[in-house]
Amino acid sequence: MNAGMAHSYESQFGPASDPIDIAQFVRTAIELETQAPVSVPMFSPSPSSVAGFEAMDQLPEEYKESVSEECRYVVSHYFEAVSNLIVFTLAALLI
Numbered sequence: 001m002n003a004g005m006a007h008s009y010e011s012q013f014g015p016a017s018d019p020i021d022i023a024q025f026v027r028t029a030i031e032l033e034t035q036a037p038v039s040v041p042m043f044s045p046s047p048s049s050v051a052g053f054e055a056m057d058q059l060p061e062e063y064k065e066s067v068s069e070e071c072r073y074v075v076s077h078y079f080e081a082v083s084n085l086i087v088f089t090l091a092a093l094l095i
Helices: 003-013 022-035 053-057 061-094
Strands: none
Touching (some): 003 061
16 A cells, blocks of 8 residues: 555544454453443443433533534535545555
């Protein structure tokens, strides 16, 4: 990989990290899930699995709308960055 492409990857995703043993991660998560004093489903996204989720209900409607809009903005820019990265990678492979 050329230096420009390496810089592009690092600027989007940060430096390379150590490999993750996915099987060990899942086993550990399941162990923690069963040992928790209160059952919190780690692999089932739901309002109850997000710490502090109930606090959102207590916030003013204007603030909740602002947070929602910001999340949509961040997600749309993330997908744009990923799309650009895919294009750059394909272009690099074709060169």
